[in-house]
Amino acid sequence: MNYKLFDVIVIGSGIGGLVTATQLAAKGAKVLVLESYLIPGGSAGYFQHQGYTFDVGASMIFGLGKKGTTNLLTRALESVNVSLESIADPVQIHYHLPNNLDIKVDQNYEKFLQNLTSYFPHEKKGIRHFYDECQKVFNYLNSFELLSLEEPGYLLRVFLQHPLACLGLAKYLPLNVGDLAKRYIQDPLLLKFIDIECYCWSVVPAAMTPMINAGMVFSDRHYGGVNYPKGGVGKIAQKLVEGLEKTGGKIQYQAKVTKILTEQGQAVGVQLANGKVYHGKRIVSNATRWDTFEKLLPSEKIPTNEKNWQQKYQKSPSFLSLHLGVKASVLQAATECHHILLEDWQKMELAEGTIFVSIPTLLDPDLAPKGYHIIHAFTPHWIADWQGLTPSEYENKKEQAAGRIIERLEKIFPGLDAGLDYLEVGTPLTNRRFLGRIDGTYGPIPRRKLWGLLGMPFNRTAIPGLYCVGDSTFPGQGLNAVAFSGFACAHRIAVDLGL
Numbered sequence: 001m002n003y004k005l006f007d008v009i010v011i012g013s014g015i016g017g018l019v020t021a022t023q024l025a026a027k028g029a030k031v032l033v034l035e036s037y038l039i040p041g042g043s044a045g046y047f048q049h050q051g052y053t054f055d056v057g058a059s060m061i062f063g064l065g066k067k068g069t070t071n072l073l074t075r076a077l078e079s080v081n082v083s084l085e086s087i088a089d090p091v092q093i094h095y096h097l098p099n100n101l102d103i104k105v106d107q108n109y110e111k112f113l114q115n116l117t118s119y120f121p122h123e124k125k126g127i128r129h130f131y132d133e134c135q136k137v138f139n140y141l142n143s144f145e146l147l148s149l150e151e152p153g154y155l156l157r158v159f160l161q162h163p164l165a166c167l168g169l170a171k172y173l174p175l176n177v178g179d180l181a182k183r184y185i186q187d188p189l190l191l192k193f194i195d196i197e198c199y200c201w202s203v204v205p206a207a208m209t210p211m212i213n214a215g216m217v218f219s220d221r222h223y224g225g226v227n228y229p230k231g232g233v234g235k236i237a238q239k240l241v242e243g244l245e246k247t248g249g250k251i252q253y254q255a256k257v258t259k260i261l262t263e264q265g266q267a268v269g270v271q272l273a274n275g276k277v278y279h280g281k282r283i284v285s286n287a288t289r290w291d292t293f294e295k296l297l298p299s300e301k302i303p304t305n306e307k308n309w310q311q312k313y314q315k316s317p318s319f320l321s322l323h324l325g326v327k328a329s330v331l332q333a334a335t336e337c338h339h340i341l342l343e344d345w346q347k348m349e350l351a352e353g354t355i356f357v358s359i360p361t362l363l364d365p366d367l368a369p370k371g372y373h374i375i376h377a378f379t380p381h382w383i384a385d386w387q388g389l390t391p392s393e394y395e396n397k398k399e400q401a402a403g404r405i406i407e408r409l410e411k412i413f414p415g416l417d418a419g420l421d422y423l424e425v426g427t428p429l430t431n432r433r434f435l436g437r438i439d440g441t442y443g444p445i446p447r448r449k450l451w452g453l454l455g456m457p458f459n460r461t462a463i464p465g466l467y468c469v470g471d472s473t474f475p476g477q478g479l480n481a482v483a484f485s486g487f488a489c490a491h492r493i494a495v496d497l498g499l
């Protein structure tokens with residue numbers, strides 16, 4: 001390929017960027033993806049060491065289901081004629097919570113409700129009403145094709161075909177989970193459980209978690225299910241790249257964009273760190289909004305609506321990650337793949353409060369040497385706490401933090417410390433460096449209670465020709481959510497380019 005001018009240039013090969021790129025390439029657009037790192041995937045990437053294949057971030061994967069319209073990862077792969085083997089996870093999460101709450105979220109909806117109700121029998125009706133209402137939101141979403149809400153033709157078509165679903169969904173758009181949970185549930189402990197149900201993917205409590213996102217997560221786990229890609233999460237991006245190239249698109253690695261070029265206020269191209277310039281009719285940034293508007297464009301060009309957005313949303317913390325290789329004997333039979341550990345409700349949102357655990361080798365043993373498992377344990381941490389340290393202070397801090405996490409994990413995995421074979425600690429600095437995300441942030445979170453999802457921007461920006469995609473656009477974080485953003489972005493651009 002030797003195009004002087006691309007139809008679309010995508011900055012970054014996270015899942016949001018790759019879904020945009022593959023959707024457009026499948027429609028015949030000349031697409032170039034520029035990725036600063038060595039491999040695709042961003043927060044859905046991987047690294048390999050001593051026979052282990054570690055997921056850098058995401059591992060609880062929605063959107064790989066086989067039915068409905070919300071299985072956006074499956075659909076994105078199919079659009080470019082590639083597929084991925086995945087393994088169904090029978091339990092989405094095993095919570096180990098204060099007040100001896102030991103709750104498993106079974107793939108089977110009724111089993112989950114029974115499990116939760118056994119701890120809160122007096123809230124039997126409220127539990128069902130609350131989760132049934134989440135299912136209602138999901139069923140609306142799952143009834144039509146999810147594309148750009150910025151495209152009037154699509155909105156009209158969907159409205160005419162599914163008027164009830166559209167009106168139903170509109171009602172939930174400005175709502176947060178807390179608003180609804182309090183309608184049905186009185187027990188403060190059960191409301192705390194709903195808080196952590198939200199926090200474990202939105203990193204904010206129920207009062208600030210949009211109902212639309214909760215409708216997806218709380219219901220799809222019982223519908224399409226949580227499915228782990230055979231070979232590791234990194235396979236999703238690798239397969240999308242394979243599909244991109246099959247459909248004529250191009251990707252370059254170690255291609256760090258340092259500037260978005262504008263002419264008369266319009267985005268027309270990009271410049272790389274090595275000085276190379278590429279021109280495109282449309283430019284898409286898969287970097288976070290902060291990276292896009294504060295680093296890739298001159299600071300005096302930050303549009304007013306971006307400044308307003310920053311008044312409403314702030315960067316969530318990053319994570320401290322322990323990538324562990326452990327002897328298989330550490331795990332008891334029938335251990336679940338995903339766990340959440342919290343000993344004190346007051347600490348849920350603090351650094352090192354909630355610990356997230358993923359053991360992908362329980363689903364795909366080939367990711368570790370025979371007789372060993374991978375445990376990825378991560379917990380929120382702020383970058384500020386890791387800056388300004390000497391190399392030895394930094395190493396020391398990592399070692400101490402890892403020691404504290406392992407000690408806490410010993411409660412659910414006795415013998416963990418003794419069974420350690422490999423340990424790699426990633427800090428917010430690691431995330432900033434390797435994931436290319438400002439402050440290593442997981443993504444935007446509301447500064448205060450907002451109107452559900454109404455404040456999240458769509459893909460077009462105030463700069464003509466420049467679009468954003470990924471977790472700082474509607475509908476937010478998570479692989480299936482950024483895939484949604486990718487479908488929407490590609491759809492809007494395809495209409496704009498007349499494809």
Ligand SMILES: Cc1cc2nc3c(=O)[nH]c(=O)nc-3n(C[C@H](O)[C@H](O)[C@H](O)COP(=O)(O)OP(=O)(O)OC[C@H]3O[C@@H](n4cnc5c(N)ncnc54)[C@H](O)[C@@H]3O)c2cc1C
Pocket residue numbers: 011012013014015016017034035036037040041042043044056057058059060061062255256257258286287288291319321378434435436437442443469470471472476477478479480482
């Ligand atoms: C520890 C952790 C655990 C998680 N767990 C889950 C989970 O279980 N399930 C789930 O669904 N989600 C999970 N997530 C969230 C999910 O991984 C993200 O929301 C999602 O991957 C973000 O995708 P994205 O498309 O927005 O971009 P990113 O993944 O951020 O990718 C952006 C890409 O752009 C590149 N880039 C940035 N700037 C430039 C530039 N200037 N030039 C060139 N390239 C550039 C980056 O290198 C990167 O590859 C987790 C995240 C983390 C960190």
